[in-house]
Structure formats: C-alpha cells, structure tokens
Amino acid sequence: MAHPESPVLPQAAGPLADALAQLHKAAATLEISDGLHQLLASPRRELAVSIPLRRDDGTLALYSGFRVQHNFTRGPAKGGLRYAPSVDLDEVRALAMWMTWKCALVDVPYGGAKGGVAIDPREHSKSELERVTRRYTTEILPIIGPEVDIPAPDVGTDEQTMAWIMDTYSVARGYTVTGVVTGKPLSLGGSQGRAQATSRGVAHIALMAMASRGIDPNHATAAVQGFGKVGHGAARFLAEAGVRVRAVSDVDGAVYAHDGLDIARLAEHVDRTGSVAGFDSAEAIDPGSVLTLDVDVVVPAAVEGVLTEDNASKVQARIVVEGANGPTTEAADAILKDRDILVVPDILANAGGVVVSYFEWVQANQAYQWTEREVNDRLEERMAKAWHDVVAHSGAHGMTYRESATVLAVERVVEAHRLRGLYP
Structure with a gap:
C-alpha cells in the first residue's frame, strides 16, 4: 500500500511534529492504509x-x-x-x-x-x-x-x-458524579496510591531498565529533571531502592551532591521555599547540565522537548527514562540510538498515572475502594507486563523501545478499529 513520505500534517512543529513522526514510522511498519493513517493522525x-x-x-x-x-x-x-x-x-x-x-x-x-x-x-x-x-x-x-x-x-x-x-x-x-475526573482527593472518591502512581511507575520501569543493562541499583546513580508530581516521587522511590540521586532540578534551579542527595530533606526544603534552589546540603549547578551529568540514569520529568539535537551528544547516562511526556525530540532520539543509550519512552515509562486513574474510575463505578497495597501491586503488574511486551517486541524486530512501544500501541488501536468497523 502507498504511504505518505512525510507525516500527515507536515506543517506541524514541536511536540506535534514528533508525535506525528512516531506515528508515521509505526504506520509504515504496520502497512496500514493512508486513510487509516490519516484518521489516527487527526x-x-x-x-x-x-x-x-x-x-x-x-x-x-x-x-x-x-x-x-x-x-x-x-x-x-x-x-x-x-x-x-x-x-x-x-x-x-x-x-x-x-x-x-x-x-x-x-x-x-x-x-x-x-x-x-x-x-x-x-x-x-x-x-x-x-x-x-x-x-x-x-x-x-x-x-x-x-x-x-x-x-x-x-x-x-x-x-x-x-x-x-x-x-x-x-x-x-x-x-x-465522582467518575468525571480521576486524581481526586480520597474524601471525594479518589484512589489510594493515585498521587504517587506516575512516579512509582517511572521507578519500576527505571529499575527494570537498570537490570536489563546489568546495573545494580545499590551501585547506581541518577539525575532527575523536575521535582514536581512526577520527579519528586521518582527521586524518592529510586533513592529508597538504593540509587544515589546525585542531582535534581526545577524551574528555579538545580542542586548536586556526588554521594547522593537526601531526598527527604530536599522535599522539606521545597515545601518551605517552593524550589530546590538554595538547598544547603548540596551544590548549586546549572539546571541545563542535569541531563548531561555523569550518572547511570537520567529521568527527564518536567516538560517536553528538553533532550534535543544540541545536547543529546553530551548525555553521559546509559539509560534515559522519560518521566515527562515527549521530552526527547526526534533528532535527539536518533543521536541517542546511535550512541547505544537506552531510551525508555514516555508512553511506557510514565504510564503509571493512567493505570491508577483507570483503577480509580473502576472503583468509582463500583462505589468501592481498594487498599493501597492492592493498587500498588496491580500497578506493578501492569507496568511489568507492558515492559516485557516492549522488550520482547524490540528484540524480535530490532526496533528501539520507542518504536516497539508505538507499534504495539498503534496496532492495538487499529485492531479495535477494524473490529468495530466504520459507521455508517
């Protein structure tokens, strides 16, 4: 079948251009028709x-x-x-x-x-x-x-x-109507474990990625860009697993400690001041350098488009775990692939939030609340299943994890569309 030579919306720029490019590759791999490709792109x-x-x-x-x-x-x-x-x-x-x-x-x-x-x-x-x-x-x-x-x-x-x-x-x-949103307060029908779900999922995936590269968490180092809902929890869970989190940044600054930051004390400082800047138990560094520090794992957990053609060649980490949505541009992705740096894509790495949002929605529909242990165990099971699916597909088809994750996801949507048909 014929396929367009460029994304369906070639005038797009920024994150949308990257998203369309990823879909374009998956569409070519799956040999889906131009019409269905256009439907999925719109x-x-x-x-x-x-x-x-x-x-x-x-x-x-x-x-x-x-x-x-x-x-x-x-x-x-x-x-x-x-x-x-x-x-x-x-x-x-x-x-x-x-x-x-x-x-x-x-x-x-x-x-x-x-x-x-x-x-x-x-x-x-x-x-x-x-x-x-x-x-x-x-x-x-x-x-x-x-x-x-x-x-x-x-x-x-x-x-x-x-x-x-x-x-x-x-x-x-x-x-x-409690089910109209997720991520609500517990007293209004929220779910146990929802607040930290994305962070917990990022940490689960990071630890599995380290194991796949033969990295012992107790001898590993990491840097986290962003110390909000995702970055804060990811740093804490990684530190609890034995990883030395050497650096953390936010919109106002960045801090570094070679032997690892005290994440609990840093969180207290942020609660008091509103920023990681000024934390007295660490060295202030350029926020832009956090992604290129000498660490085993980098977790971009802030906003999209931070790993670019300009800094991808300077990344020293062996693994990038995307806590944010779309933090790596298409050009940076290609550079990191050429350098054999493992990039765990956002649609896998930070999916913990939507998994537990689904659990919250199910609980709202049932008017019943699960325990935090039930939520966390089911989250870990879902994340591990998705990880193994992506790893197996990547190994079988010689694709990057992003390519495999996107192909698997698009294939599932295409199959659902095929079964439902087109009305009228």
Whole structure:
C-alpha cells in the first residue's frame, strides 16, 4: 500500500511534529492504509474556549483553554489537564495522541485526550484558580463525562483542581458524579496510591531498565529533571531502592551532591521555599547540565522537548527514562540510538498515572475502594507486563523501545478499529 513520505500534517512543529513522526514510522511498519493513517493522525474532536477571569483586584483577564479528544476507539477519552503559560493547541494535540498510545500500551480501555489552559498558576491566588477551573469546566462540560472523557491532573494542576471540576460538573448534572475526573482527593472518591502512581511507575520501569543493562541499583546513580508530581516521587522511590540521586532540578534551579542527595530533606526544603534552589546540603549547578551529568540514569520529568539535537551528544547516562511526556525530540532520539543509550519512552515509562486513574474510575463505578497495597501491586503488574511486551517486541524486530512501544500501541488501536468497523 502507498504511504505518505512525510507525516500527515507536515506543517506541524514541536511536540506535534514528533508525535506525528512516531506515528508515521509505526504506520509504515504496520502497512496500514493512508486513510487509516490519516484518521489516527487527526483528533476526533477538539474544542478551544475563552476563559474570562475577574481577578481578586477587580480587573478582567482572558485566557485560552483547550480540550482535545484524539481517539475513542478503545473506550472513553482519558487525559490530564495542564495549566502552563506555554500551552497551545498543537501541544495539546500531541499530548492527546500520546495518551491514546499510552492507554493502548498498558491495555486500559481508554482513548486519548488532553486539556490545557494557557495560564501561569504561580501568578494567581487559589480563589482565582478556582474561578478559572470552574469556568473552563463549564465551557467544556458538553464534551466530558465518566463515559465520554475523564480529565486528570497534569502540570500545574492537582487534586484540588479535580475536586473543583467534579463539583462544577455535578452541580450542572444535578447529582454527584465522582467518575468525571480521576486524581481526586480520597474524601471525594479518589484512589489510594493515585498521587504517587506516575512516579512509582517511572521507578519500576527505571529499575527494570537498570537490570536489563546489568546495573545494580545499590551501585547506581541518577539525575532527575523536575521535582514536581512526577520527579519528586521518582527521586524518592529510586533513592529508597538504593540509587544515589546525585542531582535534581526545577524551574528555579538545580542542586548536586556526588554521594547522593537526601531526598527527604530536599522535599522539606521545597515545601518551605517552593524550589530546590538554595538547598544547603548540596551544590548549586546549572539546571541545563542535569541531563548531561555523569550518572547511570537520567529521568527527564518536567516538560517536553528538553533532550534535543544540541545536547543529546553530551548525555553521559546509559539509560534515559522519560518521566515527562515527549521530552526527547526526534533528532535527539536518533543521536541517542546511535550512541547505544537506552531510551525508555514516555508512553511506557510514565504510564503509571493512567493505570491508577483507570483503577480509580473502576472503583468509582463500583462505589468501592481498594487498599493501597492492592493498587500498588496491580500497578506493578501492569507496568511489568507492558515492559516485557516492549522488550520482547524490540528484540524480535530490532526496533528501539520507542518504536516497539508505538507499534504495539498503534496496532492495538487499529485492531479495535477494524473490529468495530466504520459507521455508517
């Protein structure tokens, strides 16, 4: 069958271009038709909204919000909501596509979605963020729901944000709908283990990747870019496994300790000051150097597009575990492959969050709560199964882990589409 020589949307740039390029390779490998390729490359539904905010001082501000639903073939759309100044429609499109593949790879019955508001939450009060969240929810309310599209926390949002969304949606419906979001507070139907699920999954995958390269965690070193919801927990779990986490960075700075940071004390410092900068038990370093330090494992757990053509040749780690979505550009991927650096892709490495979001959704549907041990055991089982699937496929077909993960995920979506057919 004929295949296009470039991604279906060649004008795309940034994360969307990388996402489309990954799909293009998988489509060629699977020999899917041009029409189906184009269908998979295009969101099923997307909504852009304006969000007016009356600020605490009485002035009016206006923000842009988005919700993109990439695919529904395997089930309701699922994906986070991020608040960041850089949010735009193409970024959300890319993240929604990656969510489709992530859900398929770990075999949860969801399609992919993503949402975002172009706002800096650090510059707004809690009451302002509540008003933004409730207005955004009201604007997207017609296209979300527990059987349609289920938001979750992402960069700049948290369980409180999810509580506001759930309440706004429930008030509009006239009854409480706990399953409309995941990542909620426990007292509102959240799941045990959800808050640390992505981090725990990253650590599970990192430890399996180390074992595959013959690296003993008790003699291993790591660096983590980002110390938010994902990076903080990943650093803690790796340290608990015996890994010396030498460096951590956030948007305000980076710290380094050759013999390993005291992650618990660093977390206390961040709770007090809001940043890793100024931690007195470590040396301040250039945040840009964290990805290229002399360590065994690097975990980019902040934002997309941080490993690029410019710095990939300087990476000294033997393993890169993608805690963030899309942290490695296509050009960087090629460089790391040529240098025999193992890259564990985001749709595998950071899938723990959506796995436990699925568990939370199941518990909401059952009006029943599992224990934290049950959640963590089932999470580890799902992550290990996905890891072994990718490793086996990579070995059998001579592909990188990203290529194998994407092919496996796309193949599962294609098979579901084939079985459902096209209506009308």
